[in-house]
Amino acid sequence: MPLPHPPAAPVPPHRRLSAPLRWLLLAFAILCLVLGVVGVFVPGLPTTVFILMAGWAAARSSPRLHAWLWQHRLFGRLLRDWSQGGCVGRRAKWSATVLMALCAAVLFATGTRLWAAALASACMACVLVWLWHRPEPR
Numbered sequence: 821m822p823l824p825h826p827p828a829a830p831v832p833p834h835r836r837l838s839a840p841l842r843w844l845l846l847a848f849a850i851l852c853l854v855l856g857v858v859g860v861f862v863p864g865l866p867t868t869v870f871i872l873m874a875g876w877a878a879a880r881s882s883p884r885l886h887a888w889l890w891q892h893r894l895f896g897r898l899l900r901d902w903s904q905g906g907c908v909g910r911r912a913k914w915s916a917t918v919l920m921a922l923c924a925a926v927l928f929a930t931g932t933r934l935w936a937a938a939l940a941s942a943c944m945a946c947v948l949v950w951l952w953h954r955p956e957p958r
Contacts, residue, residue, distance in 0.1 A: 842881040849877035849885060856895070863919055868898060868912055875899040907957040916951055920944040 837845070856870030871889075878886035890896050901907040924944060927937035 837880060845877045845881035846885070849874045849881060852877060853889070863922060866916075868908075868916070871895045871898055872902055875902075901957040904957070906954055908951060908954040910956055913951055913954075913956075917948055920948060 852870045852874035855865070856867045856874060859865035859867035859870055875886065875889050875895075878889055890899055897909075898912070901909060924937070924941040927940055
């Protein structure tokens with residue numbers, strides 16, 4: 821029997837912007853959401869960062885899309901945790917670590933120029949240091 825989901829936190833209020841800016845941000849939110857969903861299935865394509873950007877853009881452009889994301893079974897918790905002090909769950913940290921290590925291994929194994937593989941790996945290492953210093957949700 822699946823465990824019931826805890827009640828979702830209320831959706832934060834939205835600030836109204838001009839119509840062209842709202843449309844632009846809505847298109848950006850949808851693009852990020854699509855890329856985030858694709859990232860669930862494609863190794864090396866980040867999911868978390870695209871979902872966070874989708875949430876940010878939706879909060880400024882579409883209260884309906886933002887409410888849907890905020891209360892979504894998979895993405896809602898990520899957005900709510902981030903909004904409460906930039907928290908990142910341990911599972912997301914380990915997932916990012918494993919995938920970045922896999923990407924670095926692929927870079928070095930496929931004959932990519934050594935300097936490019938080393939530079940990309942160094943960037944990923946910096947992101948991981950930052951990520952592991954983020955607080956975890958309670």
